[in-house]
Amino acid sequence: MYNPRDIIDLIADNVRKTRNPFGIPNFLCNRWWKNSAIPEKGEALLFTGLMYQFVPYIDQSTRYLEKFEDTPWADFVRYGKYVPNYLAGMGLDLLTPGKEKKRFNTILQNIAKILTKSNVDFYYQSELDSYSGILLYDLGDQEGFVRHAEFVAAKLKRAGVKSLITVDPHTTYALKVLYPKYTGQRFDVKTYFERVNLTSKNGGGRVTLHDPCFYGRYLELSDVPQKILRDLDIECVNVRNSGLFTHCCGGPAESISPKLSKEVLHRRVEELQSTGVPIVAMCPICLGNLEKSGAQVEDLSSLIARCAA
Amino acid sequence: MITFVNPNFAKELERFGEDTASECFNCGTCAAICPLIYEHFPRRMIRYIQLGAKDRILENAQELWRCLHCGLCTQTCPREADPGEVILSLKRFVVDTWRRS
Known part of the structure; x- marks a missing residue:
């Protein structure tokens, strides 16, 4: 286990100075929308919270953390804060495979596609799309989270949003529940799958949904993806721990x-694989983590x- | 090991979030359902709050960050003591203590 204080200080410093938990300039990691024909004006702003874009970077940095956990090298994390944020971020960007970045960008492009197909009036402006700060909240850096949330909320309000x-459970929870509570700013927040309205006979398969804790329990939205898949002629094979009682992926x-993350992951994957059908995730963190087990996992979008094609 | 008890600790913790630790009657449901399956977590931490064992919490502070904030403990707590949010409040308290030190 790493010293939480070192990790929190590093992430908090990155968010404060670069608005990005890894110190990567946002324009470098948020490129999924380039060459797409999404309108810049509309009724609802597509707000990715940059979480899908972060997964390749999380995977890359976790690989290093895994290597040095519980070794004398682990203490060197605390010196990370002395490396200029953007320099460290650009370094991580260079080390992260482009193929992975592309793969996760495709997921966001698919979300835009199915929203368009569902006739949803939405738009995208990359300068309004920001990280929500949720990791600071989860780690207990309340002061850092509120400061960042106020910055993001003010930017959205100024733009008249x-x-x-939203596209992931963590950003959804932050914007829907935490922002009104801690910044006083309210937005009408819906996940992309609450806006999707598609029917098809092309499905025909069976899948097991892994409900993320924040959709299943905190936001109680598990019924919605089940209904969407039913409308697409796909059968959901549920595991015991799902919906309100879903189990964390680690x-x-x-x-x-x-190390701890892997322990929890293996327990969950074993349960999900017991159905014998492909696993479907709907959270970037869960998707990235479940894939580490070698299991066949597809994103809901x-x-x-x-x-629906 | 002798531990000093701070009877005002629960009060001190109020400004960091949930004030529900006193609702807990230590049934252990949270520790049984927690994916960590680890040394009576989070029950032990909640007991420390009830006792005012502030030093014990600070000594074992790292344990708090093993919590996945998955909310299963809160979902199943028969006393609605919201153990998940209590742990998050403790994290905030510890971060604040570190930053002041």
């Missing part, structure tokens, strides 16, 4: 203890896009 379409422990 009222409605948001992802949130990645930054503090990759990719499945919808494939079956």
